[in-house]
Amino acid sequence: MDSSQLAVLQGAMACLQQGRAVTLVSVARTWGTSPRPVGSLLAVSADGRFYGSISGGCVEDDLISRLVEQPIQQPQLMLYGETDAQRHRFGLPCGGVLELVLEPLNNSGEVQRLIDAISQRQALTRQLSLSDGSSRCVHFQTGDKPQLSDQQWVNVFGPVWRLLIIGAGETSRYLAEMAPALGYSVAVCDPRSAYREAWPLSELPVLAGFPDDVVTAFKPDPRTAIVTLSHDPRVDDMALLTALKSEAFYVGALGSKATSAKRRQRFLEHFDFTEVELARLHAPVGLAIGSKTPAEIALSVLAELTALKNEVVKSAPCKEQNNYSVSSA
Known part of the structure; x- marks a missing residue:
């Protein structure tokens, strides 16, 4: 499975062009051992096609079946692994907990802009309002990183x-x-x-x-x-x-x-x-x-x-000013 951001967006665009509703799922926060890092993506089409991964297979089956039956209409948050029963059912390792952002991905123009930017080896920071579902993409600035607040989910989209x-x-x-x-x-x-x-x-x-x-x-x-x-x-x-x-x-x-x-x-x-x-x-x-x-x-x-x-060790800085960070999702 190709879980790169570009592959996820290209798969989502193909579904949108065929008139299928698409839900985008993002890993927003994790506790304990995380199978996938914050910022990871999964796009699920109403016809059952999916692209990417947010847990390495632990919760995808359950989540995909839910989203096929009822695609998301407004952004919402979802926790997996918050109880012992869930951790046992979904096989989340070492007591891990995932907090996910689910949103309808229906703006094909925005999806194409992200695809074009990544293909041209540019980085964009995408800001999603959790209250009304509006989103906007801005040029990446040093220090931008995936982060969740009460009002907004921010993710960074960059090249492979x-x-x-x-x-x-x-x-x-x-x-x-x-x-x-x-x-x-x-x-x-x-x-x-x-x-x-x-x-x-x-x-x-x-x-x-x-x-x-x-x-x-x-x-x-x-x-x-x-x-x-x-x-x-x-x-x-x-x-x-x-x-x-x-x-x-x-x-x-x-x-x-x-x-x-x-x-x-x-x-x-x-x-x-x-x-x-x-x-x-x-x-x-x-x-x-x-x-x-x-x-x-x-x-x-x-x-x-x-x-x-993964920023376990640091590298010496480049001579030129970076236009996106090494740790961008």
Whole structure:
């Protein structure tokens, strides 16, 4: 199931164009262990089609059956897991409680505006009045985040996460296979023909351009991660020189501590970098989980990306002013 905001909105739009009533469900608050983060979406059509997820499957069946029988006419709040009986029935983990916002999603113009913004890698903050159901979308401002008050539900809509991998070796292959499960759109680049010809994933062609040109053409933004895994400084450094000047929320490079230290020194001495800019470089790449094999290294990279997205660890700020945050829903 593709639970990205774009997929949910596109599914809802298809139903609206066919004259079907659609209810949008948003995770507004959670207590205890939450299967899905605040801001997660589920769109339910009156004919039973649904897109997205708000609990990982715990409460969807019950909620969808309710909304098919009786689509929402006005915004309302709903709690799941507030009693022991509900927690047992719906399988919510560790005493978790979900507070949901349910609303009729009938403004196709607004839905299309959100789709267009996300497709153009822009972010919007949507404000829903709980009293009368009116809503408006405004440009995202730093600090905006999903939040529920007595009068209003605010959610942030932003583009899908992207991962650009430099180098088409075995570690890159595992990373490219694993990352989509965490919501990343993946691209791979390697200027070396031998590696491109040996690349095993036919559904993901390897870009052949020079890494610095590919990074520039990729137009990295705060929902973009760039990881260099070729282990060849002639390849990796070209990408890093451009990536570290970009708005990418994560820039990482494969290599030992000694190799990484030499690279930092080389960048300071021979290129226009400051200590602050180089502090953004995650090298050695990934969380320190004792990884040795290519698959373990790929896992450590995704673990570090997840920790940054979930704000368990902090990343050094980008040089440019972000137009949306790393933690936007």
